[in-house]
Amino acid sequence: MTGTVHSEVMNVQLRQAVAEDEDFLLQLFLATQPLETASWNMNAAAQKQLLQMQFRGRMQTYAAQYPDAEDSIICLNEGDDMRRVGRHLVTHQEGAILGIDLAVLPAYQNQGFGRLVLQGIQHQCAKEGLKFRLQVLHTNPARRLYDRLDFRMVSQDLLYAQMEWSAV
Numbered sequence: 001m002t003g004t005v006h007s008e009v010m011n012v013q014l015r016q017a018v019a020e021d022e023d024f025l026l027q028l029f030l031a032t033q034p035l036e037t038a039s040w041n042m043n044a045a046a047q048k049q050l051l052q053m054q055f056r057g058r059m060q061t062y063a064a065q066y067p068d069a070e071d072s073i074i075c076l077n078e079g080d081d082m083r084r085v086g087r088h089l090v091t092h093q094e095g096a097i098l099g100i101d102l103a104v105l106p107a108y109q110n111q112g113f114g115r116l117v118l119q120g121i122q123h124q125c126a127k128e129g130l131k132f133r134l135q136v137l138h139t140n141p142a143r144r145l146y147d148r149l150d151f152r153m154v155s156q157d158l159l160y161a162q163m164e165w166s167a168v
C-alpha cells in the first residue's frame with residue numbers, strides 16, 4: 001500500500017522500500033529491539049554484531065516466507081524533505097492482509113504514525129472485504145494500539161497474540 005495518509009497534524013507517505021533503504025532498515029531494527037538486549041552480558045560491539053546477524057536473518061526469512069510482500073518505508077513529508085520514520089511490511093493472503101512488521105523509530109513513536117498506517121490498511125480491507133491479521137508479542141506496548149483499533153485476539157501462545165480486524 002504505497003500512498004499518502006493525511007491527518008490534521010502530519011502528512012505521512014508510504015513508499016516502496018528500495019535497496020538504498022537497507023542501512024535505514026538496519027538502524028530501525030537496532031533502535032527498536034526489546035529492552036532485554038540491555039541485560040545481555042556482552043560488550044556493545046558484540047551486542048551490535050549479534051543484532052546485525054539477527055537483522056540479516058530476519059530479512060532472509062521475510063524474503064523466503066513472504067516473497068510477494070509489500071515493503072513500505074513510512075515517511076514524514078516535511079515540505080521538500082521526506083524523513084524516513086519507519087517501515088510497514090504486509091502481504092496478501094486468501095481473504096486477508098497480513099501485517100508482518102511495523103516499526104517506527106523511537107523518536108517518532110506515540111505520535112500517531114503507526115495508527116495512521118494501520119488505519120490506511122483497515123480502510124483498504126474494508127473496501128475489499130478483507131480481514132487484517134497480525135501477530136504481536138504480549139509484552140509489546142503496540143498491543144494497546146491494536147486494541148484501540150478494534151483488533152481482537154483470535155489465538156495466542158506463550159509469547160504472541162494473533163490478532164485480527166474485520167470491518168464486519
